[in-house]
Amino acid sequence: MKKICVTTLLSLGLLLTACTQAPESVKSNNHETKDVNKAGMVSAENVWNDLDDAYNTEYTKFKLPEKNLIKQEKFDEIYSAKVTYTNVEDDENWYLERIPKFEEAMGATVSGEPEKKKKCCYDHNDENYTVLLTRYGCGNITLKKLWESTQMSDLVKSCIINRNEDILDDNETNAVKKAEELSKKTNKVFDNEFESVPVFLQESIKNSNTHIRVYLQSYYNGVGIYPASAIYGDSDYTSDSNGRAVMYIKHYADFKNGELENFNSGNSYKTIDKTKLDNVVSFKSACDILEKELSSNMNMEFDDVKLWYEPRGKELDGTREDYGEDKDIYLTPKWYFLMYDNTNLVNGYSYAYYVYYVTVDCVTGEIHVIMPGGN
Numbered sequence: 001m002k003k004i005c006v007t008t009l010l011s012l013g014l015l016l017t018a019c020t021q022a023p024e025s026v027k028s029n030n031h032e033t034k035d036v037n038k039a040g041m042v043s044a045e046n047v048w049n050d051l052d053d054a055y056n057t058e059y060t061k062f063k064l065p066e067k068n069l070i071k072q073e074k075f076d077e078i079y080s081a082k083v084t085y086t087n088v089e090d091d092e093n094w095y096l097e098r099i100p101k102f103e104e105a106m107g108a109t110v111s112g113e114p115e116k117k118k119k120c121c122y123d124h125n126d127e128n129y130t131v132l133l134t135r136y137g138c139g140n141i142t143l144k145k146l147w148e149s150t151q152m153s154d155l156v157k158s159c160i161i162n163r164n165e166d167i168l169d170d171n172e173t174n175a176v177k178k179a180e181e182l183s184k185k186t187n188k189v190f191d192n193e194f195e196s197v198p199v200f201l202q203e204s205i206k207n208s209n210t211h212i213r214v215y216l217q218s219y220y221n222g223v224g225i226y227p228a229s230a231i232y233g234d235s236d237y238t239s240d241s242n243g244r245a246v247m248y249i250k251h252y253a254d255f256k257n258g259e260l261e262n263f264n265s266g267n268s269y270k271t272i273d274k275t276k277l278d279n280v281v282s283f284k285s286a287c288d289i290l291e292k293e294l295s296s297n298m299n300m301e302f303d304d305v306k307l308w309y310e311p312r313g314k315e316l317d318g319t320r321e322d323y324g325e326d327k328d329i330y331l332t333p334k335w336y337f338l339m340y341d342n343t344n345l346v347n348g349y350s351y352a353y354y355v356y357y358v359t360v361d362c363v364t365g366e367i368h369v370i371m372p373g374g375n
Helices: 051-055 092-105 170-189 283-293 342-346
Strands: 079-085 115-118 121-125 129-134 138-143 155-160 195-206 209-220 223-225 251-256 259-264 269-276 304-313 328-339 356-361 367-370
Touching: 051 283, 079 209, 092 121, 092 129, 092 138, 092 170, 170 195, 170 209, 170 251, 170 259, 283 328, 283 356, 283 367
Parallel strands: 223 304
Antiparallel strands: 079 269, 079 328, 115 121, 121 129, 129 138, 138 259, 155 195, 195 209, 209 223, 209 251, 251 259, 304 328, 328 356, 356 367
């Protein structure tokens, strides 16, 4: 089993990395599942009930992770949803109303008046703070006297924080709790209907100062949203004129010796429409679908399994002015069978950068494979 906590030196700057084109062998990796209704379809609260049965089943095309590593998140309801960004109108009053509220949420008092730097962007700066709000509900604040950039050579720890809490010391645990508190306050300020869950931590030492960065993943009504694009694209996505929304773990908080030095909220979202799904594919049924539909030459070893929403649509940058009319994102629940790439992890990628995975659509049973080679 691949390790979950990595203490080798990683680069903080490589977390957000662009997609690259998939090799030819990936491009036919969509598999329709016939008679999906005959598979185990269950209510949201029962999706994990057959986990033990799955682990008592012999699968020949893949190996499940150790059972104790799977976090069985409980779901009350699962939806098919359409969402969009907040403040798509680039309303001046929206910025002016929320800048003081954002600063209050961060515990900051900033002198002077906010300034409109250009369309889609307001900032509020003094000798102590730099505050920036951009279109689509994104806010950033930096405490100037504390801010100290770190490099790959400074990083001493990088780990997933919601699988084994014993890996966190008291300072790291406090940073995680504070990051979650700040994100909750910020989501309220920016009318963000997504929740934020701490998932990944990086710790650096520079000039005898301890820096901790906590990343938070977006959740929608208690279900996680896939937090990053894969390194490999394929024809299913590139043929879609809207592409795929890249939901990076954009919420993050930086602490220096226990004090907040920087916070970035990422974009914010609101619901346009949603449909409750009465029944979805259960965990074991997703495994059974993979065993039946994957090619016989498959031999994969999964590190984790999650039920997450896949976001499809455009990723918008709040500093740009014109994206046309279509700013909708479609959330589809899928089982994600995840494979960590430790080589990329130690070279600077993190939890947000799953290179390889297989998904099973929770409604249609369709399989999607993102990995080099194999189909």
